[in-house]
Amino acid sequence: MNSEPLIPIWEAYLVAVEALKVSKRVVTFSNKAKQALHSLDDNEAEMSKRICFEKHKLGLNLLNRCTVIDQVTDLTLINSSKVIDDLFVLSLWATFERYLIDFFQVKGEKIREILPSDLAEVYYEHLSREIEYWKPMEILDLLKRSLFKGNEQLIELAKDILKYRNWVAHGRNLFMLKQG
Numbered sequence: 001m002n003s004e005p006l007i008p009i010w011e012a013y014l015v016a017v018e019a020l021k022v023s024k025r026v027v028t029f030s031n032k033a034k035q036a037l038h039s040l041d042d043n044e045a046e047m048s049k050r051i052c053f054e055k056h057k058l059g060l061n062l063l064n065r066c067t068v069i070d071q072v073t074d075l076t077l078i079n080s081s082k083v084i085d086d087l088f089v090l091s092l093w094a095t096f097e098r099y100l101i102d103f104f105q106v107k108g109e110k111i112r113e114i115l116p117s118d119l120a121e122v123y124y125e126h127l128s129r130e131i132e133y134w135k136p137m138e139i140l141d142l143l144k145r146s147l148f149k150g151n152e153q154l155i156e157l158a159k160d161i162l163k164y165r166n167w168v169a170h171g172r173n174l175f176m177l178k179q180g
Contacts, residue, residue, distance in 0.1 A: 005095050013088040020084065024077050086168045093165040096158075100139055104131050136162050 108127050114120045137159065144155040167173065 016084050
């Protein structure tokens, strides 16, 4: 069991955020060069026109492998950033939840040591299977009453993240957010 399963997700999120920043800079650079090119009149020096055109072309070349180059705007980059934030929360929570389930399944193996052994094996199989269906809030409450005694605020933060995750995963239903 990976002891730090959230780190790769965090690193991927940081890379995605930085990639969006680069994209925004390239689009801004290209747009400014295009505006400068269009603002030149016929009397402008040929050299000024050529410089503006080359800057515009450079901006396009930086994005020439992007299939959505003509549709990229500041608004699409902002919206993309919001979507990436939401996907990050969904992925982070799913990985965290899987980690907790795996943790409880491993810890539950101790049940196999009880007697009678026939009962122990059946009991463990049932527990291991049913853990998959435990509600995340109940898992957090279990942790709050055991491993996180004295640090209950961390579990409350995890519950807030779970509520946000549920809100995002279920279509940003405002009614659901108010109930949570």
